[in-house]
Amino acid sequence: MSDYSIWMLEFAWVPDAPTSSLVYGRHNMGNEKLPYCYTLLKGHGRTILLDCGVNYASHGKEFMDRFNVQNWFPPKEVLAEVGCSPDDIDDVILTHAHFDHMGGLELFPNATFHIQKDELAAWVSIMALDRRFRWLLTATDTGDMLYAVQLAREGRMRGIDGNVDNLFPGIDLRIARDTHTAASQYVIIRNDGKAESEDVYTYTGDLLYRHDNMHGGNPADPVYLPVGLAFGSQTNLVFATHEILQSTGFDISRILTPHEPAMTKLYPSRTTKNGHYLIEVALADGQQSYV
Amino acid sequence: MTILAKRALAPQMRAGEVVDEATAFYAIAAQACFDNFHGAANRMAGLLVLLAITKSRHVLDLDVQRAAAAMVTAGTEQLRALVPTRRSKHFHRHLDNAGRMLIATLDEINRTLSSSAAARDPLSPLRIAWDEIRNASKCLPGFEVVDFGHSCCALHQIAAN
Numbered sequence: 001m002s003d004y005s006i007w008m009l010e011f012a013w014v015p016d017a018p019t020s021s022l023v024y025g026r027h028n029m030g031n032e033k034l035p036y037c038y039t040l041l042k043g044h045g046r047t048i049l050l051d052c053g054v055n056y057a058s059h060g061k062e063f064m065d066r067f068n069v070q071n072w073f074p075p076k077e078v079l080a081e082v083g084c085s086p087d088d089i090d091d092v093i094l095t096h097a098h099f100d101h102m103g104g105l106e107l108f109p110n111a112t113f114h115i116q117k118d119e120l121a122a123w124v125s126i127m128a129l130d131r132r133f134r135w136l137l138t139a140t141d142t143g144d145m146l147y148a149v150q151l152a153r154e155g156r157m158r159g160i161d162g163n164v165d166n167l168f169p170g171i172d173l174r175i176a177r178d179t180h181t182a183a184s185q186y187v188i189i190r191n192d193g194k195a196e197s198e199d200v201y202t203y204t205g206d207l208l209y210r211h212d213n214m215h216g217g218n219p220a221d222p223v224y225l226p227v228g229l230a231f232g233s234q235t236n237l238v239f240a241t242h243e244i245l246q247s248t249g250f251d252i253s254r255i256l257t258p259h260e261p262a263m264t265k266l267y268p269s270r271t272t273k274n275g276h277y278l279i280e281v282a283l284a285d286g287q288q289s290y291v
Numbered sequence: 292m293t294i295l296a297k298r299a300l301a302p303q304m305r306a307g308e309v310v311d312e313a314t315a316f317y318a319i320a321a322q323a324c325f326d327n328f329h330g331a332a333n334r335m336a337g338l339l340v341l342l343a344i345t346k347s348r349h350v351l352d353l354d355v356q357r358a359a360a361a362m363v364t365a366g367t368e369q370l371r372a373l374v375p376t377r378r379s380k381h382f383h384r385h386l387d388n389a390g391r392m393l394i395a396t397l398d399e400i401n402r403t404l405s406s407s408a409a410a411r412d413p414l415s416p417l418r419i420a421w422d423e424i425r426n427a428s429k430c431l432p433g434f435e436v437v438d439f440g441h442s443c444c445a446l447h448q449i450a451a452n
Contacts, residue, residue: 117344124337128354131330142329142421142436145336149414152343159344 002191003170004043005287006201007082008256008263010276011053012036012064012072021228022209022259035277036069036100037258039203040082041189043284044169047084049092049111050187050203051258054103063099073274075107081272082290093173095205096184097123105147113151114167115185116175117159122182136231160185169193174247176240178232180206186240188247191282201281202247203256207240210260214241214252256281310432314378318431321373321386325427325434327366328389332421334359335396339414348403356400363393382434385427392420 017034020027039050054060056072064072075086089108094115095101105113126136151157164173172188186204190197206227208214215222226237248254253266261277263269268291269279280291310318334355342348367390375383395416402410428434 120337120340120344124334124341124353124355127334127337128358137333142333142336143425145333145340146414146418146421149336149339149343152340157340157344 002043002199002282002284003193004041004048004189004191004282005284006189006191006256006281007040007290008037008258008277008279008281009040009078009081010035010037010278011075011078012069014067014069016068018228023212024226024228024234026228033261034209034259035261036072037277038075038078039256039258040079040084041171042084042287046090046168047088048168048171049089049108050256051095051101051205052092052104052108052111052113054100055105055107060099060103069100071275073276075104077274078272078276081278083288091168093167093171093185093187095186095203095207096181098181098206099141101205103144105144105151112156112158114158114160114173116173116183117161118175118177118183119181119185120159170197174243176207176243177236179230179237179240180227181231184240186244200248201254201256202244204244204258206259207237207244208255208257208260210257211252211262213257214245214255219252311376311378314376314431317373317376317379318433320369321379321382321431322433324366324369324373324386324390325424327362327369328386328393328420329424329436331359331362331366331393332389332417332424334362335393335400335413335417336421338400339417348406360397363390363397366390367394379431382427382430385423385430389420389423389427392416392423396420 013036014034016031019029019032022032022034036053038053041048041050053075054064054072056064056074063069079085079088086108087110089111092108092111092113094113097115097119102113102115123137126133129136148157160167160173162175167173170190170193172190173185174188176184176186184205184207186202186207189201189203190199191201192199209227213225213227216225224238224241226234226241230237244255245252257263263279264277267279267281268289269277270291272278278291280289283289338353338355338359370386370390373383393416396413399411399413399416403413425436428436
């Protein structure tokens, strides 16, 4: 039996992301749809979101309009598809400090947010550098930071120190330093609650965008190809990919990659009234199905 | 408007807006000051995030704080050299207010560092400074508070343009 129900919920998409940005080295190979998605866990009396999307307001609206992020709907509508509301979210685990993963802080009024302390520290350190390093600070918003100060003072923004077992029952955090970002983290869900679990799902954030990052397009003779965008080391990304695969016993279907449209083919899924995919990865005891 | 001024303003011009030449030159000159104040606010906000999360004053003793102070100093000097036109007066007033509030924020951070009994919360003046910077950005074309120009999602847009 599953401890947590798990749903992957698309909330927007970019129709024309360049393939080279998704899989390293695939230049001049056209564009692909890039879904934007967060993942909801419900179990052990908690409702937990993995990443929190982006808010279509202020600079978020400007960002999405300018870069062709389409069909954004607020969490109120997206979560309603699985019988939840933003008010129900107790905790949000932020995999990294990028805009489309933590731009929705204001949308979850009762949530506590969990991010690697070093992810924020590295970002602040970069701020000391000369103006010519400003690419490293691209798209950071002072308003978001001021809101984060408020959250932290209210005890609602928690800095995580490296690897953590059982942040919540059966949920472990693993840090992947110097990869996609300075201190990205991925989330291991041991859905039977056992230390040596036989029912593991691993949520990757942006350490992996596509299944091709795990097998290079050839599952029979896999090769790791890192994502096309890394602020850190591609070598470290490849090793993080290996560790992620190890966590599920090399079962790719149990690796939850929020930017991979093919996830819909691995689990029961449906298209919502807003045109988004909704994937039901697991159902806890007594939980109603929404597909 | 000169070609130089047109180039400086063209990417962010509001539709249908024509700026007189003196204002265009003012806007070009004001860009460095705006960038410095914006950068200083960003850095101080980053420091306060770390301070709140780590709950340690030691995080304030960083190069970032010195970088923020240098930006406020440079921005203040640049502001003094600006001569606003009628069209840019409103913008200039917001920029001036932002500068004063950033200085106040720095003072409070320094007092906090030295454990002064008179230290007050730096977040309050920083919030006001940020509001002033945002308001300034709305008064004249060409002043943006978030730089998306080189973000990951922008790459394909840059290529397309």
